[in-house]
Amino acid sequence: MTDTARPASPSTALxxxxxELTMLQAALADGTADRRCVFEVFTRRLPAxxxxxxxxxxxxxLEVLEDFRFGADELAWLADERVVDDRTLEYLAGYRxxxxxxxxxxxxxxxxxxxxxxxxxxxxxxxxxxxxxxxxLNFDSAVASAASRMTSAAVDRPCLEMGxxxxxxxxxxxxARAAVVAGFAGTxxxxxxxxxxxxxxxxAAHAFTLLHDDEEQAFASQVxxxxxxxxxxxxxxxxxxxVERALAAAGTGLGAVRLDSGDxxxxxxxxxxxxxxxxxxxxxxxxxxxxxxxxxxxxxVAPVDTYGVGTSLVxxxxxxxxxxxxxxxxxxxxxxxxxxxxxxxxxxxxxxxRKAAARRLDEDGRAVEEVLVTGPDDRVAQWSRGxxxxxxxxxxxxxxxxxxxxxxxxxxxxxxxxxxxxxxxASRDELPRGARRLSADEAAVPTTTWRLDA
Amino acid sequence: MTDTARPASPSTALxxxxxELTMLQAALADGTADRRCVFEVFTRRLPAxxxxxxxxxxxxxLEVLEDFRFGADELAWLADERVVDDRTLEYLAGYRxxxxxxxxxxxxxxxxxxxxxxxxxxxxxxxxxxxxxxxxLNFDSAVASAASRMTSAAVDRPCLEMGxxxxxxxxxxxxARAAVVAGFAGTxxxxxxxxxxxxxxxxAAHAFTLLHDDEEQAFASQVxxxxxxxxxxxxxxxxxxxVERALAAAGTGLGAVRLDSGDxxxxxxxxxxxxxxxxxxxxxxxxxxxxxxxxxxxxxVAPVDTYGVGTSLVxxxxxxxxxxxxxxxxxxxxxxxxxxxxxxxxxxxxxxxRKAAARRLDEDGRAVEEVLVTGPDDRVAQWSRGxxxxxxxxxxxxxxxxxxxxxxxxxxxxxxxxxxxxxxxASRDELPRGARRLSADEAAVPTTTWRLDA
Numbered sequence: 001m002t003d004t005a006r007p008a009s010p011s012t013a014l015x016x017x018x019x020e021l022t023m024l025q026a027a028l029a030d031g032t033a034d035r036r037c038v039f040e041v042f043t044r045r046l047p048a049x050x051x052x053x054x055x056x057x058x059x060x061x062l063e064v065l066e067d068f069r070f071g072a073d074e075l076a077w078l079a080d081e082r083v084v085d086d087r088t089l090e091y092l093a094g095y096r097x098x099x100x101x102x103x104x105x106x107x108x109x110x111x112x113x114x115x116x117x118x119x120x121x122x123x124x125x126x127x128x129x130x131x132x133x134x135x136x137l138n139f140d141s142a143v144a145s146a147a148s149r150m151t152s153a154a155v156d157r158p159c160l161e162m163g164x165x166x167x168x169x170x171x172x173x174x175x176a177r178a179a180v181v182a183g184f185a186g187t188x189x190x191x192x193x194x195x196x197x198x199x200x201x202x203x204a205a206h207a208f209t210l211l212h213d214d215e216e217q218a219f220a221s222q223v224x225x226x227x228x229x230x231x232x233x234x235x236x237x238x239x240x241x242x243v244e245r246a247l248a249a250a251g252t253g254l255g256a257v258r259l260d261s262g263d264x265x266x267x268x269x270x271x272x273x274x275x276x277x278x279x280x281x282x283x284x285x286x287x288x289x290x291x292x293x294x295x296x297x298x299x300x301v302a303p304v305d306t307y308g309v310g311t312s313l314v315x316x317x318x319x320x321x322x323x324x325x326x327x328x329x330x331x332x333x334x335x336x337x338x339x340x341x342x343x344x345x346x347x348x349x350x351x352x353x354r355k356a357a358a359r360r361l362d363e364d365g366r367a368v369e370e371v372l373v374t375g376p377d378d379r380v381a382q383w384s385r386g387x388x389x390x391x392x393x394x395x396x397x398x399x400x401x402x403x404x405x406x407x408x409x410x411x412x413x414x415x416x417x418x419x420x421x422x423x424x425x426a427s428r429d430e431l432p433r434g435a436r437r438l439s440a441d442e443a444a445v446p447t448t449t450w451r452l453d454a
Numbered sequence: 455m456t457d458t459a460r461p462a463s464p465s466t467a468l469x470x471x472x473x474e475l476t477m478l479q480a481a482l483a484d485g486t487a488d489r490r491c492v493f494e495v496f497t498r499r500l501p502a503x504x505x506x507x508x509x510x511x512x513x514x515x516l517e518v519l520e521d522f523r524f525g526a527d528e529l530a531w532l533a534d535e536r537v538v539d540d541r542t543l544e545y546l547a548g549y550r551x552x553x554x555x556x557x558x559x560x561x562x563x564x565x566x567x568x569x570x571x572x573x574x575x576x577x578x579x580x581x582x583x584x585x586x587x588x589x590x591l592n593f594d595s596a597v598a599s600a601a602s603r604m605t606s607a608a609v610d611r612p613c614l615e616m617g618x619x620x621x622x623x624x625x626x627x628x629x630a631r632a633a634v635v636a637g638f639a640g641t642x643x644x645x646x647x648x649x650x651x652x653x654x655x656x657x658a659a660h661a662f663t664l665l666h667d668d669e670e671q672a673f674a675s676q677v678x679x680x681x682x683x684x685x686x687x688x689x690x691x692x693x694x695x696x697v698e699r700a701l702a703a704a705g706t707g708l709g710a711v712r713l714d715s716g717d718x719x720x721x722x723x724x725x726x727x728x729x730x731x732x733x734x735x736x737x738x739x740x741x742x743x744x745x746x747x748x749x750x751x752x753x754x755v756a757p758v759d760t761y762g763v764g765t766s767l768v769x770x771x772x773x774x775x776x777x778x779x780x781x782x783x784x785x786x787x788x789x790x791x792x793x794x795x796x797x798x799x800x801x802x803x804x805x806x807x808r809k810a811a812a813r814r815l816d817e818d819g820r821a822v823e824e825v826l827v828t829g830p831d832d833r834v835a836q837w838s839r840g841x842x843x844x845x846x847x848x849x850x851x852x853x854x855x856x857x858x859x860x861x862x863x864x865x866x867x868x869x870x871x872x873x874x875x876x877x878x879x880a881s882r883d884e885l886p887r888g889a890r891r892l893s894a895d896e897a898a899v900p901t902t903t904w905r906l907d908a
Binding site: 012014015016017018019020021022023025026027029030032035037039064074077078081083085123127130131132134135136138139140162164165166167168169170171172173174188189190191193194200201202203204205206207208210211212213217221222224225226235236237238261311314315316320321323326327328331333334341342343344 | 466468469470471472473474475476477479480481483484486489491493518528531532535537539577581584585586588589590592593594616618619620621622623624625626627628642643644645647648654655656657658659660661662664665666667671675676678679680689690691692715765768769770774775777780781782785787788795796797798
């Protein structure tokens with residue numbers, strides 16, 4: 001190694017666009033840095049043809065938020081590079097987010113304009129979080145939105161996440177978590193297993209078979225090492241011979257065979273027949289090989305037990321990012337009164353002002369509308385916090401995530417993942433019939449607004 | 455925070471698919487773990503319509519390879535979860551890659567089947583690296599391949615990377631580096647600036663203007679803070695008024711104005727005329743707003759000075775991963791003789807055996823063929839290391855990256871980025887005329903094979 005500066009601290013503070021700091025410097029100098037601000041995270045549209053999105057990453061965001069501190073290393077680099085002036089460095093040295101965050105519970109479905117996260121604090125403390133908030137939510141939600149379509153297409157068959165090799169090495173860890181939030185049963189990624197207790201899976205690649213002098217020796221070795229319950233990869237040479245050898249090595253108690261190439265539907269039928277004829281009725285069939293939600297749906301009638309999904313999952317199945325933005329929607333004026341604000345551009349129309357949100361349900365408990373709750377800032381803020389009248393057909397969507405800078409219990413770590421898994425299942429079940437169709441269509445419910453009185 | 459296990463060490467060892475470890479366990483038990491193996495990284499095809507790919511991430515891979523150690527925390531987790539047995543844990547505790555790596559120099563163009571990385575070592579030490587190698591190269595190369603098309607379309611105008619918010623927070627850092635490798639002039643990402651000394655850029659977002667009572671105050675504040683050479687974002691309300699106010703605040707010495715919405719081509723002409731009429735001939739025009747290589751090309755006739763690119767860059771402009779695979783192509787047999795190996799599947803045809811590579815050039819120094827050099831293992835290995843006869847029209851492509859486990863100087867850190875920038879420029883200049891067209895076409899040169907004699 002020569003001159004590589006590996007980060008000495010786990011600080012996440014420099015995972016930030018430079019302009020957040022230059023804006024901060026100017027605002028500290030002109031006196032606006034302390035103005036109370038409301039920033040809202042939303043997406044203007046769903047990816048073409050998608051009927052709903054899935055919010056993921058909230059718990060992970062709250063975890064990395066704890067490390068959003070400017071330590072000695074970060075401050076020294078900013079000073080050396082003259083990114084900001086001394087006054088700003090001093091502010092950053094004492095920085096800790098002390099504001100409030102509410103948002104959709106992780107795992108919740110979202111639609112265009114849904115205010116999935118609302119960050120409130122001084123301009124200084126809230127503007128700095130823009131990049132990190134968007135990086136986490138845009139990536140994790142892109143993966144979860146794709147994953148939800150896959151688990152939906154798979155119905156009751158488990159889906160396993162195997163995409164680490166097709167994503168940045170740390171993005172892969174987050175992708176595994178997002179996949180599980182949206183219903184995946186496990187992941188090949190060890191770090192994701194360690195960090196959040198996700199079930200990890202995996203047995204062998206073609207390299208293991210090729211390493212050995214023949215397939216018999218490879219299978220025998222794997223069964224000795226992992227037991228007959230293992231999954232043997234049978235398509236290195238010839239599938240039919242591979243299945244024969246797998247059964248010879250493990251007996252009819254073989255856990256599973258994996259198919260990673262060829263016409264998976266045809267092969268699954270042939271292999272099932274071969275396994276059954278040999279009495280291996282309990283041996284499962286795992287298929288992998290560039291699956292996506294459409295391929296999974298197409299295999300519905302094949303005797304497949306488990307789907308392993310890689311590339312299309314970690315790349316959001318055609319939509320690798322969510323397009324969420326972090327917009328200032330309200331801020332104090334010089335007199336201390338909260339004012340709605342919005343950019344004027346026609347191309348990027350945004351509704352100004354703080355918003356709460358609710359899902360309107362019909363008598364059967366099915367979602368019929370995404371309701372943006374607007375009105376006087378203080379009333380909306382209260383409603384968002386659960387202190388307001390809630391019509392019987394509305395399910396409020398905001399939950400407390402950070403209060404006065406303290407992360408609320410239950411959303412992070414393993415507990416956070418478990419809560420998100422449950423929330424996603426309930427949220428998806430609540431969508432209108434037809435919302436889970438894979439073919440291109442409009443958002444499953446329209447987004448409307450409801451104005452609270454002054 | 456509740457039960458989140460944040461990694462206590464910077465170890466990259468668990469950024470790995472579980473099956474690498476289960477294969478290792480079986481191979482340790484059956485005696486094949488010590489067989490010398492050659493793994494090759496290549497892609498079977500370029501993304502649809504692309505004419506070349508750009509290898510990026512090699513330097514970053516060598517950096518994270520240094521941290522690929524199983525420390526106490528990693529071993530304890532693997533033991534607790536019973537991922538592998540005690541013998542394997544013991545092996546992992548002492549693990550350090552001790553083999554050799556050769557590969558294309560970072561920044562080099564690649565084509566289908568190009569052996570961009572060749573890892574040689576025992577099965578045990580080489581198989582463990584599969585996931586990490588692919589994660590790094592697939593992501594970084596996807597970004598660099600897109601970035602190269604953008605800088606090519608921009609010709610001499612600088613491109614700036616601004617995509618952090620649309621990628622996982624750590625992927626964003628790698629994306630900034632990959633973009634610079636492929637010719638970008640700078641990045642908004644501070645961590646990328648810190649880690650590799652990349653130039654960082656950025657001034658203000660719409661939120662800064664909206665924070666203030668009016669645009670005049672916002673611009674005056676920014677100019678006081680950052681000087682007249684700053685870039686003012688002029689499209690929050692009305693572009694024409696915005697430019698007037700920008701000039702009022704900074705004078706004709708204003709560094710640049712930024713346009714982030716609307717019809718950028720039309721606006722650029724109008725703004726240029728307005729700036730020139732005011733005497734601000736030196737004030738540049740920066741455009742941002744969902745640019746990709748096609749939008750950049752379409753703006754060639756507009757008076758634009760700088761392109762800021764975000765989403766399409768960090769998502770590989772439609773191809774967010776490279777499809778590179780890590781395949782065992784040769785290994786020792788029981789007698790210690792190296793044997794070529796390959797999976798038999800028709801769908802995933804691979805050429806077995808170790809390969810070197812060269813680019814065949816015509817008399818003008820233009821690339822005409824990608825040549826895979828095959829033959830007896832020892833001869834190919836020597837040729838790959840520069841110890842073989844090289845025909846005058848061939849430019850060998852492999853360089854030494856790791857020798858006996860030690861990273862070769864010059865490929866990592868800032869020096870590595872600088873070398874990759876230079877290599878990319880030279881490699882792209884060498885491509886045949888027409889290789890840089892944006893419209894869909896075949897790989898710019900065919901891939902052929904050349905067999906060395908025994």
